[in-house]
Amino acid sequence: MMAQRILSIDYKSFRFQIFMCFSILFFLTSCGKEDIVQDQDPNDDLYRIPVVVHVIHKGEVIGEGYNLSEERILGQIETLNEDYRRKEGTRGFNDHPDGADTKIEFVLAKSTPDGQPTNGIVRINSTLVDNPIPPNHRFDYLAFYSYWDYEHYLNIWVDPLQPLAIDIVLGFGTGPNTDLPGNDLFSPGEPTQAEGVIINSFHFGESGIQSDYNLGRTLTHEVGHYLGLLHLWGNGDCATNDYCEDTPPVTSHNTGCPSNPPLACNGEPALVENYMDYNADNCMNMFTNDQVARMHYVLKNSVARKSLLDSPGLNKP
Ligand SMILES: [Zn+2]
Structure with missing residues (x-):
């Protein structure tokens, strides 16, 4: 089973009520600056x-x-890009007035840290x-098998969890280190533990499993954490x-696909279609402008995120 320190930060299942309580206690110890981050990007560059x-x-x-096909992996990255680019004609599109194209795209690496050609997929039997890391230290445990320079690659591990973990453990993401309010709510990355995103193999990409989370949106959610949401x-x-001022304040998550969204603290409908809720994969289609502003701030100010943007991994050797 997964480590409490990981679960306390990010899981999407309501079944871990006890861990939720732990999370809230942890979160209550935090304090933050006031809203909100203004995005000062003068250009529209991707x-x-x-x-x-x-x-x-x-x-x-x-x-x-567990040795997923290349087709499934490519499909997952395509879904990730459809969601982050709010691409028309896909599940990632929305016409909500607060909805935004993040202008962020994800590219399977073209060169390895050693400068060799790659398709961005590593397969480890x-x-x-013989992995000496305790399995409940999940990031370090998976990183022992394979881990690329975290300053130049977004590491995504496809975790071969037991079928029992379907719908219970979906994924985890480490957060960036910045001066943004709420920084202390993230699961830390380096040097505390290996940095990146873990996705339960069953929830990685589109699959035929009986689950609300079978369309590959778990990765969209976890990468949101990785980028500061x-x-x-x-x-x-x-x-x-x-x-984020354009996400109505709520005190808890939603699940399923509510046709009549519950009301937020301010009386507005909760933003149940937002990727940073726990709703079913087929109900999510939205990042907001303020969420995008946070992600752009992270990409400009977090040491281990801005270095991704000029990574040699983006280009063929
Ligand atoms: Zn989460």
């Missing part, structure tokens, strides 16, 4: 982030079991590796939430 997908499997041939409910208090 932010391009190189990605490496580490498929940790159990010895299956490619395309079977975990049954052949908090859950819409922040620390669970109406007054201090996610530090």
Whole structure:
């Protein structure tokens, strides 16, 4: 089972009520500056982030079991880009007045840290590796199998969890280190632990599993954390939430696909279609302008994020 310190920061399942309580206690100890970050980007240039997908499997041939097919991996990255670019004609599109194109794109790495050509996918047969890291230290445990320079790649681990973990453990993301309010609510990355995003293999990309989370939106959510977004409910208090003024303040998450959204603290409908809630994959389609401003601030000010933008991994060797 997963480490409490990880679960306390980011999971999408309502089933871990006890961990939720822990999270709220943890969050209540935090304090932050006032809203909000203004995006001062003078141009519309795209932010391009190189990605490496580490498929940790159990010895299956490619395309079977935990050794996911290349098609599924490519489809997942495509979904990620559709969501971040609010692409018309896809599930990631919305016409909400507060909805925004993040101008962030994700590119499977074209060169390795050693300057070799790559397709951005690493496959590790975990049954052949004696891993000394305790499995509940999940980021470090998976990083022992495979981990690329975190300052130049977004590391995504596809975690071969048991079927029992479906809908219970979806994914985790480490947060960036900045002076943004709410910085202390994130699961830390380096040097505390390996930095990146973990996705339960069953929830990675589109799959046939019986689940509200079978369309690959878990990665959209976790990368949101990686780029500096908090859950819409922040620390669970109406007054201090996610530090985005265009997401109505709420005290808790939603699940499923509510046709009549519950009301937020200010009487507006809760933004249940936002990626930083826990709703079903087929109900999500939105980042807001203020969320985008936070992500852009992170990409300009976090040491381990801005270095991604001129990574050699973006180019062929
Ligand atoms: Zn989350």
